[in-house]
Amino acid sequence: MTLDYRFFISNSFAGLGIQLGVYQAYIAQDVVNAWVGSLPLSCTAAKSVKKNVKEGTVSNQATEFWTTHRNGEVKLRMGESGPEAKPPLTVNQMFTSAVERFGNYNALGWKEGEQWKTMTYKDYYKTCRTAAKGFLKLGLKQYHGVGILGFNSVEWFIADIGAILAGGFAVGIYTTNSPEACQYVAENCQANILVVENHKQLQKILQVQDRLPHLKAIIQYKDELKEKKPNLYTWAEFMELGRDEPDAQLDDIISSQKPNQCCTLIYTSGTTGHPKGVMLSHDNLTWTAFVTGEDVSMTDADKLQEVIVSYLPLSHIAAQMIDIWLPMKAGGVTYFAEPDALKGSLANTLREIRPTAFMGVPRVWEKMQEKMKSIGAKSSTVRRKVASWAKDVGLQTNLNKMELKPLNFRLAKCLVFRKVRKALGLDRCTRCYTGAAPITKDTLEFFLSLDIPLFELYGMSESSGPHTISLPDAFRLISCGKVIPGCKTKIFNPDADGNGEICFWGRHVFMGYLNMPDKTKEALDADGWLHSGDLGKHDQDDFLFITGRIKELIITAGGENIPPVPIEDAVKEAVPLVSNAMLIGDKRKFLSMLLTIKCEVNNETGAPEDELTTEALDLCRNLGSNATRVSEIAGGRDRVVYAAIQDGINRVNEKATSNAQRIQKWTVLEKDFSIPGGELGPTMKLKRPVVMKMYKDQIENFYKEPLSPT
Incomplete structure (x- = not known):
């Protein structure tokens, strides 16, 4: 299955990107000189790029938009003007420009x-x-993988x-993988080489080393x-291998690279079968970074340096684009x-870093929301009233998209909003993202x-x-916005309401799935x-x-088509x-529904625990329930809570467009869904x-049992 994700940005997203002019079959000599002519750190690297302008040349022999071969080349979706006409770049060219x-x-x-x-650029x-050079010394062959298994770090980047520069594939592996x-x-x-974080991942x-003939x-x-084992190295030992290696071999490899060749593999989560290796080209990464940065007006460092915090799994393209490629361009x-x-x-x-941009999966934003609600519930009556008033003003002002902020908004900002942002560490943040799963309208x-x-x-x-x-x-609540410049969206086979399959066109579209032609043709x-x-x-x-x-x-058995997410979101909003x-x-x-209750999570394993969260405890008290654990609620053990859940579901059912879309039965499970439990994927997506x-x-x-007649 494809990995879709959603981002959310707050305020303006300041400017990345250089206008590079119309497309050429190769990067002109004067442009290359401008990019690399004054690089002081590696004269050899600079000379190599300057003397061989073939780096960045797109093969004229590529006639297909897709390939599944590791050494394949694709036809780029070029245009004659605008973003589609930007000259293709390799990762090395983008990096040396930075x-x-x-x-x-x-x-x-x-x-x-x-x-x-x-560390400086x-x-x-x-x-x-x-x-x-270290990878080459260890035997990395062109178009073979370097697998990276660990938490985000300098070494990960x-x-x-390094794998890309050496002509291999950068391949992130989820730390939660078996x-x-x-x-x-x-x-x-x-994979010729695997890079692991620690003893646990090692x-x-x-355990499977003897089944990896290419390793x-x-x-x-x-x-x-x-x-100590043969061919097992510490990071320091590995870096020492490449330190004294001559530049010639690496420079030749870099000079031979083309923007329409694969450099990165993103593996899908494998929810419905084996993971698929999404082949991304140099141009996929560099062009997307250029165009996205320009569209959101990301600021260059010589004006105001953007600051990012990296913590989401880098095996996911969203984290890579935001943590690695967008910062590099700006x-x-x-x-x-x-x-x-x-x-x-x-x-x-x-709070220490105070990022200018921040990405969080919906669960991160929900946790922040729960924490703030919990703190707010313990505040004095006066503080609660001020906060409630300020939030009402803030919501209405933003919903109306007022250009001129009224006096009461400025007052609310002074009394509440600035303090909240500072407490969250988001006082400098001009954009906030979320991804990997849908987020509720309530949040x-x-x-x-x-x-x-x-x-x-x-x-x-x-x-x-x-x-x-x-x-x-250009903003609508719960909308995903408008297509980025240089790309197109088509709604395929729409129904009477305009709903159909979303199709993409643009230079950001992948090359194909590695070794999977049938799956590629489906996509x-x-x-x-x-x-x-x-x-x-x-x-x-x-x-x-x-x-x-x-x-x-x-x-349904009656033939009615029902998308589940809107109904699931409505229930979560109706029943906090x-x-x-x-x-x-x-x-x-x-229709029926499985429900889980908000509970604490084990800090070491990430597994759900039996204790209710502070927010859930407060909600139970307000209902008149003394429950403190999920086990005291699940299976109908707490009639007060079950009645409240049924009341919320009744409210959702009242808004159903047909009887077939009403939830007729439901139950509360004994534990919440989680990554360790297997119900959620690495990016918190429901499996x-x-x-x-x-x-x-x-x-x-x-x-x-059949439904009781009503």
Whole structure:
């Protein structure tokens, strides 16, 4: 399945991108001179690019928009003017351009003990070249993978870009993968080298090492090695390998690279089968970074440096585009959160770094919302009234998109909004993102009321990241915005209401799935349009609204087509106690629903616990329930809570467009969905087939007895 994700941005998204003029078959000599002529860090590298302008040349022999071959080349979706005509760039060309323009600016930041350390763009590029030479020394072959298995770090970025410079594929592997899942990815990309974070991740690879015939070396980038093995290196040992290697071999490889060749593989989560290797070209990454940055007006470092916090899985294209490629184009600096970011330390990192942009999956925003509500509930009566008044003013002002802020808005901003932003570490943040799963309207409106507008974007791994963007002057609540410049959207086979499959066109569209021609043909039609598998429609102003996924569409026994997400979101909004909701009803006579309750999460394992969250406890008290654990509610044990849930579902059913869309039966499960439990993917996306299998007994119980006549 395709990985779709949504972003949300608050306020303006300041400017990236250089106007490079009309498309040429190759990069002109004077442009190359301008990019690399004054690079002080590596004379050899600069001379290599200057003497061989073939780097960046697109093969005239590529006639197809897609390929599934690791050494394949594709026809780029070029235009004669505008963004479509931007000259194609390799990753190396984009990087060397950044070094020339922003060489002395900080590129990366990480924490050692209590101190933040930084690395400039000059040193960043130099270190990536050293890593690339190290990979070549270890036997990395062209078009083979370098798998990276670990939490976000300087080493992750350097391994990723080093692999690309050396002519291999950068391949992120989710840290939550089992040994067998790691084996599949490593085998599929024919990985020569695997880079792992620590002993825990190393053990996964050692378990399957004898089943990886292409594997030549393993590198551990954190902690000391607990055991010595042949071809197992520490990060320091690995970097030493490349430090004294001559530049000639690497320069020749870089000079031979073309923008329409693959450089990165993004593996889908494998929700409905084996993961697919999404092949992304140099041009996919560099062009998307250019166009997206320009569209959102991202500022260059010599004006105001953008600051990013990296903590979401870099195996996902959304995190890569925001953490690696967009900052590189604008000279931004990326700081790395601690590995326990989602276990509590992220809040401290945000307050220390004060990012100018921030991305969070919906669960991160929901956790912030829950925490603020919990703190607010304990405030004095006066403070609660002031906060409530300010939020009302903030919501209405932003909904009306007023250009002139009224006096009461300015007062609310002074009394409440600035303090909230500072407490969150978002006082400098001009844009906030969310991705990987849908976010509820309730959460959007909550942050909007705090003067943190969340502007939604939409895209997928197969589109190198974003496809549509919401902007301050082009915004609709719950819309994904408008298509980015140089791209097109088509609604395929729309129904009477305008709902149909969303299709993409543009230079951000992927090359194909590695070694999977049949799957590639399912995704890309004969004309080169990418079929997303998502259902959506445009309004009269061309704003895109997502209404569901084709594969998730429920078709009842009566033949009615029902997208589950809007109903699930409506239940979560009507019943704040609910953490996750999953609608059931495909080929069934009526709809039913599985529900989970908001509970605490184990900080070490990420597994759901039995204790209710503070917000859930407060909600129970307000209902008159004394429950403190999920086990005291599930299975109908707490009649007060069950009555409240039924009341919320009744309100949702009242708004149903037909009787077939009413939820007739439901139950509360004993534990919440989670990544360790298998119900959620690495990006918190609901794995419906897994849930159907895990809870088949509960589901069958819904349909054992016929509905009572009403």
